Amino acid sequence: MTNTDTSPTEEATPHTDGLAARLVVDRGSFRLDLRLTAAPGEVVALLGPNGAGKTTALRALAGLTPLTEGALRLDGRTLEEPSHRLRTPPEDRPVGVVFQDYLLFPHLTALDNVAFGPRCHGVPKAEARAQAADWLDRMGLTDRAGAKPRALSGGQAQRVALARALATRPRLLLLDEPLAALDARTRLDVRAGLRRHLADFEAVAVLVTHDPLDAMVLADRLVVVEDGRIVQEGAPADISRRPRTDYIASLVGLNLYQGRADSHTVTLDGGTTITTTEDLTGPVFVAFPPAAVTLHRDRPDSSARNLWRLEVAGMESHGDQIRLDLTGELPLLADLTTAAVAELSLHPGRQVWATLKATQTHAYPA
Amino acid sequence: MTERNAGAEPKAGAEPEGATGPTEVLGSGTRRRRLGTPRLRAGVPLPLLLPALLGLVFLVLPLVALLVRAPWRSLPDQLTSVAVWQALRLSLITATAATAVALVLGVPLAWLLARARFPGRRLLRALVTLPLVLPPVVGGVALLLALGRNGIVGRWLDSAFGVTLPFTTAGVVVAEAFVAMPFLVISVEGTLRAADPRYEEAATTLGASRFTAFRRVTLPMVAPGVAAGAVLAWARALGEFGATITFAGNFPGRTQTMPLSVYLALQSDPAAAIALSLVLLAVSIAVLAGLRDRWMAAT
Numbered sequence: 001m002t003n004t005d006t007s008p009t010e011e012a013t014p015h016t017d018g019l020a021a022r023l024v025v026d027r028g029s030f031r032l033d034l035r036l037t038a039a040p041g042e043v044v045a046l047l048g049p050n051g052a053g054k055t056t057a058l059r060a061l062a063g064l065t066p067l068t069e070g071a072l073r074l075d076g077r078t079l080e081e082p083s084h085r086l087r088t089p090p091e092d093r094p095v096g097v098v099f100q101d102y103l104l105f106p107h108l109t110a111l112d113n114v115a116f117g118p119r120c121h122g123v124p125k126a127e128a129r130a131q132a133a134d135w136l137d138r139m140g141l142t143d144r145a146g147a148k149p150r151a152l153s154g155g156q157a158q159r160v161a162l163a164r165a166l167a168t169r170p171r172l173l174l175l176d177e178p179l180a181a182l183d184a185r186t187r188l189d190v191r192a193g194l195r196r197h198l199a200d201f202e203a204v205a206v207l208v209t210h211d212p213l214d215a216m217v218l219a220d221r222l223v224v225v226e227d228g229r230i231v232q233e234g235a236p237a238d239i240s241r242r243p244r245t246d247y248i249a250s251l252v253g254l255n256l257y258q259g260r261a262d263s264h265t266v267t268l269d270g271g272t273t274i275t276t277t278e279d280l281t282g283p284v285f286v287a288f289p290p291a292a293v294t295l296h297r298d299r300p301d302s303s304a305r306n307l308w309r310l311e312v313a314g315m316e317s318h319g320d321q322i323r324l325d326l327t328g329e330l331p332l333l334a335d336l337t338t339a340a341v342a343e344l345s346l347h348p349g350r351q352v353w354a355t356l357k358a359t360q361t362h363a364y365p366a
Numbered sequence: 367m368t369e370r371n372a373g374a375e376p377k378a379g380a381e382p383e384g385a386t387g388p389t390e391v392l393g394s395g396t397r398r399r400r401l402g403t404p405r406l407r408a409g410v411p412l413p414l415l416l417p418a419l420l421g422l423v424f425l426v427l428p429l430v431a432l433l434v435r436a437p438w439r440s441l442p443d444q445l446t447s448v449a450v451w452q453a454l455r456l457s458l459i460t461a462t463a464a465t466a467v468a469l470v471l472g473v474p475l476a477w478l479l480a481r482a483r484f485p486g487r488r489l490l491r492a493l494v495t496l497p498l499v500l501p502p503v504v505g506g507v508a509l510l511l512a513l514g515r516n517g518i519v520g521r522w523l524d525s526a527f528g529v530t531l532p533f534t535t536a537g538v539v540v541a542e543a544f545v546a547m548p549f550l551v552i553s554v555e556g557t558l559r560a561a562d563p564r565y566e567e568a569a570t571t572l573g574a575s576r577f578t579a580f581r582r583v584t585l586p587m588v589a590p591g592v593a594a595g596a597v598l599a600w601a602r603a604l605g606e607f608g609a610t611i612t613f614a615g616n617f618p619g620r621t622q623t624m625p626l627s628v629y630l631a632l633q634s635d636p637a638a639a640i641a642l643s644l645v646l647l648a649v650s651i652a653v654l655a656g657l658r659d660r661w662m663a664a665t
C-alpha cells in the first residue's frame with residue numbers, strides 16, 4: 001500500500017525482457033493490487049484461495065479486464081498503462097491463454113481450433129493448418145486432429161487448448177487452473193505433460209491455481225495471493241518451509257504460529273510457549289508438520305519441553321493417516337496412523353497430551 | 367423478464383396447428399407413454415380437463431372444417447390456375463426476400479441488444495419488440511408515412527433516386543420485413559444471451575478482432591438460433607396481410623400475395639379461397655415439420 005503512489009513509469013521495470021507489471025483492478029469493494037515480474041523461461045504460479053483475485057489478475061494480463069491503475073510491460077513494450085491512456089486490446093497482445101474449461105470452439109475440429117490463432121494473424125489457410133498439425137503432433141494428438149471438442153477426453157481437450165494458445169507463439173502464456181477440470185488420474189498424466197511443455201516454453205508463463213501441488217510441480221516461483229494482494233512469494237520449497245499465513249500453512253500442511261521469540265522460547269499471544277532449536281529474538285513464525293506431533297493418553301514422563309493438554313475436536317482420514325484437529329492450549333493439527341488412533345482410543349471430546357520435539361519445529365523471523 | 371416473455375411469443379405463433387400438441391405428448395419417451403393414459407383419467411382434475419379439451423377443439427375444429435369443406439374434386443384445377451401460382455410465387459419470393467433483409471439487419475441488431483452495453487438498451491429492445499404487438503395495419507400506415515411517396519424518408523428517396531416503394535413488390539418485402547424482423551431479432555438475441563461470451567474472449571486472445579470473433583466463433587455457435595429465427599420470420603412474412611395491403615396495395619402479380627388473394631377470393635369464389643388456404647396450411651405444416659427436425663429437438 002505504501003508504494004501505491006509511486007509513478008507507474010518508474011515502477012515495474014527491472015527486466016527489459018519478460019514480464020513487468022503492476023496490476024491494479026478496482027471492482028467495487030474488491031481491489032486487486034499485485035506486482036508481478038518474470039523473466040523469459042520462468043514459470044510463475046499465482047496460488048491462492050477462491051476469490052483471492054487470481055483469475056482477475058490473469059484476465060488483466062490478457063487484456064480482458066482493464067487495469068484501473070498500474071502498468072503492464074512485456075519484453076520492454078508497454079501493453080497497458082491507464083495513466084497514459086494506453087491500452088492494447090487483447091487481440092493485439094502477444095499473449096496466449098489456456099482457459100479453465102478450455103473454451104475450445106465447439107463447431108471447429110481440434111486442428112481448426114489450433115489453426116484459428118495463426119489464421120487470425122494472417123497466416124494463409126494451408127500454412128496455418130500445417131502449423132496446427134505440427135502442434136497437435138507435439139502434443140501427441142495427431143490422430144485426434146479431426147475430432148470435434150466434444151469428442152475429446154478431458155486430457156486431450158487440455159492439450160488442444162495448450163496447443164491452440166501456443167500456436168500464436170505468445171510471449172506470455174497464461175493458464176487458468178489448467179488441471180482443475182480433470183479427474184484425479186488424468187490429472188497426474190496431464191500435469192507431467194504440462195510440466196514438460198512449460199519447461200520447453202521460452203517465454204514467460206503465468207499459471208493460476210488453488211492447488212499447491214500443481215503450483216509446486218509446475219512453477220519455478222510461487223506468488224501467493226490472498227484478498228487481492230501478494231502475501232508471500234518465492235521458490236516452492238522456500239514457501240512450504242516458511243509459510244507466512246494460515247492459508248499457506250494449511251495449504252502445505254503445516255501448523256503455523258506467530259509469536260515473540262526470546263532465545264529458544266517463543267511465546268504466543270495466548271501465553272503458550274513453544275521451544276525451538278533456532279536462537280531468535282523478536283517477532284517470529286513457528287511452523288511444524290502435523291506428523292511431528294506425538295499424542296499420549298496420560299501425562300508422559302518424557303523430558304519433552306513442548307507438552308500441551310489438548311482435546312480432540314475432529315478427525316479426518318488423510319490417506320493412510322488420520323489427521324486430528326486438536327483444541328486447547330495450542331490448537332494444532334496432528335497426523336497419526338490408524339493403528340495409533342485405535343490404540344489411544346481417540347474420539348472427538350477425548351482429552352490427550354501432545355508432545356513435540358524442539359528439533360521438529362522451524363522458527364523464522366516474521 | 368421482457369426477453370423471456372417475448373422469447374416465448376414467437377414459439378406460440380409458430381405452431382398455430384394445435385393438432386401437433388397431443389400427438390407429441392403421447393409420442394415423446396417411453397416413460398411418458400407408459401404413464402400417459404391412466405394418468406389422464408385418474409389425475410387430471412375436471413375443471414382443467416374440460417377447458418383443455420374445449421381449447422383443443424377450438425384450435426383444431428377450424429382446420430378440420432377447412433379440410434372437410436375443401437373442394438377436393440375441383441382442387442387440381444383451382445391450384446393450377448395462373449392466378450394461384452402467381453400469388454404463391456410472389457408470396458414465396460417476397461417472404462424469402464423479407465427474411466434475407468431481416469437476417470442482414472436483424473442479426474447485428476440482436477448482437478447489439480445481447481452484447482453491447484449502452485444507455486437506453488432497454489428502450490431499444492422495447493422499440494424492436496413493438497412491431498410484434500403492433501397491429502400490422504398500423505404498421506402499414508406507419509410505413510406509408512415514413513417511406514410513402516410523401517413520407518418523411520420516401521419523399522427524399524423519390525426525389526434523389528427515383529425510388530418509390532409503396533405499391534411495388536419491393537414494398538411488399540419492406541412491409542413483410544417490418545413485421546417479421548422482430549421475431550428474428552428476439553429469437554437470435556435469446557440465443558446470443560444463452561451463448562457463453564467467453565468464447566468471444568478466447569477468440570480475441572488468439573488475435574481475432576471482435577468482428578472476426580463474431581463471424582467465426584459466435585455466429586456458427588448460434589446458427590441454430592439464427593435458423594429458427596429465420597424460419598419464424600419467414601412464416602410470419604408469408605402470412606403477412608395487414609401491413610402489406612396497407613403499404614403495398616393489392617395488385618395481382620405485383621403485390622397480391624397469397625393471404626391477400628385468399629381474402630379477395632373469399633368474396634367472389636369461396637372454393638378458390640379454400641384451395642388457397644389449403645396451400646398455405648400445407649406450407650405451414652411443412653415449416654413446422656422442418657422446425658421440429660432441424661432445431662426444436664436440439665433446443
